[in-house]
Amino acid sequence: MATTEFKVWRGDVSGGEMQSYQVDVGPGYVVLDAIHQIQAEQAYDMAVRWNCKAGKCGSCSAEINGRPRLMCMTRVDELPADQPITVEPMRAFPVLRDLVTDVSWNYEVKASIQQFQPAPPNGSDGGWRMEQYDVDRPQEFRKCIECFLCQDVCHVLRDHAMHDKFAGPRHFVYAANLEMNPIDTGDRVAHLRDELGIGYCNITKCCTKVCPEGITITDNAIIPLKERVVDRSYDPLAKLIGAIRGK
Numbered sequence: 001m002a003t004t005e006f007k008v009w010r011g012d013v014s015g016g017e018m019q020s021y022q023v024d025v026g027p028g029y030v031v032l033d034a035i036h037q038i039q040a041e042q043a044y045d046m047a048v049r050w051n052c053k054a055g056k057c058g059s060c061s062a063e064i065n066g067r068p069r070l071m072c073m074t075r076v077d078e079l080p081a082d083q084p085i086t087v088e089p090m091r092a093f094p095v096l097r098d099l100v101t102d103v104s105w106n107y108e109v110k111a112s113i114q115q116f117q118p119a120p121p122n123g124s125d126g127g128w129r130m131e132q133y134d135v136d137r138p139q140e141f142r143k144c145i146e147c148f149l150c151q152d153v154c155h156v157l158r159d160h161a162m163h164d165k166f167a168g169p170r171h172f173v174y175a176a177n178l179e180m181n182p183i184d185t186g187d188r189v190a191h192l193r194d195e196l197g198i199g200y201c202n203i204t205k206c207c208t209k210v211c212p213e214g215i216t217i218t219d220n221a222i223i224p225l226k227e228r229v230v231d232r233s234y235d236p237l238a239k240l241i242g243a244i245r246g247k
Contacts, residue, residue, distance in 0.1 A: 001025065003023065003024055004025045005084040005085070006021045007085070008098070008099070009086075009088040010046070011098065012097045013094065020084070021042050025076050029076045030076065031064055031087060032050060032060055033076075035048055035099070047098035048100065050071070053072045057145060061152065063090060065086055069212075089101045090152040092154070092157040092158045105163060106146070106148055109167050112191075114186045117184055130182040140216065141174070141176055141177035141215065143213040151168040156200050167198075169217045172192075173217055173221045175188050175196070176220070176225055198225055203222070
């Protein structure tokens, strides 16, 4: 066992500060283990959100040494041993208490996106026929665990707080999963442009870097959606064809 210093943000909506705790860290400890130990032995009232402790529920998102990460998937022995480990709540969302933030805004945005609109079956057996490529393309988007780390690292939300104009990478992944579904007939292009603000994304790829599921958010979701918006909204030929077709 090695004693490690953890500096954890304690406070609520009215303010707070970093508090220091000494933790006896055992082999294989993850940051969430240390937080639980602090909670059990030193700070009984510390608020922290968690559930599966297996990196699949997205509940224990926090900022560890300044980087958005899952506490349950961040090993203590992978962090610098010569300095304290800092644990803070996500900065892109309002703090409720200690490490718990109010992420309800994300669900409100998701509810505003047009849901799956299936086309009529096109197969003789009453099912759908489609190319395997079209089946495979959106598969990675379904791995999203809604940890909102991509939302937290996005500078449009984190630094500029443009929550009223910009949906963030999580919701572009959700929209891409629907838009690229081979049997979906929905049309979300105008909504992506006008309400979800996809034009504000400047392709820094920071969201891709922090995704615990390894989803290629920028290249495979955001850029193709941007291309659809540009083709539909700003390409003169595409606009003419759309007008002819009544779209």
